[in-house]
Amino acid sequence: xxxxxxxxxxxxxxxxxxxxxxxxxxxxxxxxxxxxxxxxxxxxxxxxxxxxxxxxxxxxxxxxxxxxxxxxxxxxxxxxxxxxxxxxxxxxxxxxxxxxxxxxxxxxxxxxxxxxxxxxxxxxxxxxxxxxxxxxxxxxxxxxxxxxxxxxxxxxxxxxxxxxxxxxxxxxxxxxxxxxxxxxxxxxxxxxxxxxxxxxxxxxxxxxxxxxxxxxxxxxxxxxxxxxxxxxxxxxxxxxxxxxxxxxxxxxxxxxxxxxxxxxxxxxxxxxxxxxxxxxxxxxxxxxxxxxxxxxxxxxxxxxxxxxxxxxxxxxxxxxxxxxxxxxxxxxxxxxxxxxxxxxxxxxxxxxxxxxxxxxxxxxxxxxxxxxxxxxxxxxxxxxxxxxxxxxxxxxxxxxxxxxxxxxxxxxxxxxxxxxxxxxxxxxxxxxxxxxxxxxxxxxxxxxxxxxxxxxxxxxxxxxxxxxxxxxxxxx
Numbered sequence: 001x002x003x004x005x006x007x008x009x010x011x012x013x014x015x016x017x018x019x020x021x022x023x024x025x026x027x028x029x030x031x032x033x034x035x036x037x038x039x040x041x042x043x044x045x046x047x048x049x050x051x052x053x054x055x056x057x058x059x060x061x062x063x064x065x066x067x068x069x070x071x072x073x074x075x076x077x078x079x080x081x082x083x084x085x086x087x088x089x090x091x092x093x094x095x096x097x098x099x100x101x102x103x104x105x106x107x108x109x110x111x112x113x114x115x116x117x118x119x120x121x122x123x124x125x126x127x128x129x130x131x132x133x134x135x136x137x138x139x140x141x142x143x144x145x146x147x148x149x150x151x152x153x154x155x156x157x158x159x160x161x162x163x164x165x166x167x168x169x170x171x172x173x174x175x176x177x178x179x180x181x182x183x184x185x186x187x188x189x190x191x192x193x194x195x196x197x198x199x200x201x202x203x204x205x206x207x208x209x210x211x212x213x214x215x216x217x218x219x220x221x222x223x224x225x226x227x228x229x230x231x232x233x234x235x236x237x238x239x240x241x242x243x244x245x246x247x248x249x250x251x252x253x254x255x256x257x258x259x260x261x262x263x264x265x266x267x268x269x270x271x272x273x274x275x276x277x278x279x280x281x282x283x284x285x286x287x288x289x290x291x292x293x294x295x296x297x298x299x300x301x302x303x304x305x306x307x308x309x310x311x312x313x314x315x316x317x318x319x320x321x322x323x324x325x326x327x328x329x330x331x332x333x334x335x336x337x338x339x340x341x342x343x344x345x346x347x348x349x350x351x352x353x354x355x356x357x358x359x360x361x362x363x364x365x366x367x368x369x370x371x372x373x374x375x376x377x378x379x380x381x382x383x384x385x386x387x388x389x390x391x392x393x394x395x396x397x398x399x400x401x402x403x404x405x406x407x408x409x410x411x412x413x414x415x416x417x418x419x420x421x422x423x424x425x426x427x428x429x430x431x432x433x434x435x436x437x438x439x440x441x442x443x444x445x446x447x448x449x450x451x452x453x454x455x456x457x458x459x460x461x462x463x464x465x466x467x468x469x470x471x472x473x474x475x476x
Contacts (some may be wrong), residue, residue: 002117003027003049007037007063008079011057011144013102017050020106024113034058034066046074048116051086053080064094075116079104142178143323146316152179152308159306160186165258167303168281170310173360176281177239179310184237189277192236197229200242209266210248212257218267230263233276239423243280243303246297251296258302278303313355313362323359327366328378339370342378349380372442372452 004026006017014030021028021328029044029211031037034057040046049067060078067074078091081102088099095118100108142153159166160183168176177196184194202210209218213228229238240246246254257263258278262271280303282289290300313320324342332339342350355361369382434451442448 001025001027002113002120003029003044004048004050004113005029005031005037005040005044005046005074007031007034007049007051007055007060009033009052013052016104020104020109021113023106024110026113027465029294034063037063038066038070041072041074047120048113049074049076050079050113051076053078053091060096061090061094064091064096072315075120077112077116093234126381142175142182143326144316144319145322146318148311148316149319152310153182155306155308156186159164159183159308161188162306163277165278165280165303165304166306166308168279168287168308168310168387170281170356171312172283173358174310174312175359176283176310177241179308180237180239180279183279184277187237187277189236192266193233194237194239195229195233196239198241200245204247208253209244211250211254212263212265214266215268218265222267225265228265230257230274234274235276237277237279240278240280242282244284244289248296251299255296255299255302258299306442313358317351320351320355320362323362324350324366327363328370331367331370335370336446337370339373339378340376340377342366343380346378346380346383349383371454372438372441394404431463435460 001024004021006014006021008014008017008030011032014032018028018030027233029040029046030258031040034055035142037051041049051060051063055063058066060080064076064078067076075097076095077098077100078087078096079100079102085435091099098112099118100112104430130339142149144150156179166180166183168179170176184190185427197210199207209226209228211228211230213226213231216222216225240254240464253263257272258272261275262273264271286295286300286304289295290297321342324347328339328342331337350362357364365383366378369378373379373382375382435449438449438452442452446460446464447457450457453460
């Protein structure tokens with residue numbers, strides 16, 4: 001039910017409008033002049049306006065123009081006793097959502113109000129969906145201010161409007177798929193499908209079907225016709241992830257599709273024309289890989305029309321604080337935890353690590369820190385896993401001694417209060433130390449400790465009550 005403002009200088013008409021609207025379950029607010037209506041709009045959350053066309057002072061059309069000038073988005077139904085086509089056209093052009101004539105029957109008014117409110121609902125739903133899409137796209141936004149990232153974003157902006165094939169090369173975890181998405185989102189295909197196919201994850205016998213689809217009865221288990229990735233990506237973008245892992249015989253078929261923009265389903269005989277933009281990714285040096293005979297050189301040349309190299313995180317360390325803060329705030333919001341950021345000392349420590357797993361490894365490290373940390377600002381000791389990795393980092397810069405784990409048994413170690421010090425590399429012993437830390441953080445609550453450790457309460461009980469140990473009496 002809605003709150004509806006009616007504006008009419010005739011009291012009798014106002015009574016009819018109020019009675020009809022209230023009988024329909026709405027809240028009716030009346031006004032006889034434009035100033036009264038504007039005051040009601042300022043004081044109430046109005047869902048719909050019903051306004052007379054002719055009134056003393058400002059007309060209904062002038063009222064509409066005034067609403068536009070003030071930025072009001074409340075829809076308006078125009079009501080008039082002078083039914084002419086010119087009036088109706090003028091009202092709709094001015095922005096009225098509907099136009100009805102006097103005398104108004106209750107059924108006619110209820111129908112007009114119902115239709116107008118449905119339009120209002122759809123508009124709000126559309127606005128909400130657009131907001132969600134923008135938030136989703138913001139989540140996929142590429143974070144970075146280093147010269148390397150700026151150059152990459154310029155390349156993305158240049159490549160996006162074309163239909164040229166793009167080859168994204170970089171180590172695992174550098175965000176190749178994110179850049180592929182950025183190219184798609186910045187192109188004129190942004191509203192069309194973005195289909196991903198991981199060439200390394202599919203069984204060899206299914207890759208051809210996954211790419212081109214198959215006809216019913218094409219092989220054992222093919223009980224119906226299935227569209228492949230190329231068909232589903234028609235007019236859109238197809239991302240071939242880890243394309244270097246594709247079989248050589250399939251590479252020849254892929255080359256034909258790229259050249260001819262047509263293919264046949266497995267078990268089919270009719271060529272199918274498609275309009276697909278290809279983006280391929282690989283974590284190999286594909287030029288060397290193809291020169292060694294592991295990948296077709298003609299396909300490599302066809303895929304690398306626009307080659308793009310994604311730098312590893314260790315080559316853009318200045319972006320680590322931005323990424324860490326973003327991951328921390330997003331994870332905290334998802335978990336409803338009151339965490340406001342990462343301490344400067346922790347950010348400095350994160351910048352000194354080489355991150356062999358790149359952005360993905362950083363994201364997981366921050367997520368783990370958010371889960372385990374009881375503090376509002378993530379401190380150095382929240383990143384114990386990274387700290388251990390730093391002690392083995394031989395390619396990156398030397399860390400301050402106060403943050404380095406001891407290499408020898410008797411070496412002094414300076415760690416912040418509350419940090420977990422792994423005194424042994426034995427997996428069972430290290431696990432018990434982590435369990436003890438989680439129980440300490442959760443004040444002995446095993447259910448909460450299990451959540452922090454990423455295991456079930458049953459598994460935690462089993463680890464706490466091992467044979468030969470005293471049964472745990474901690475609370476669930």
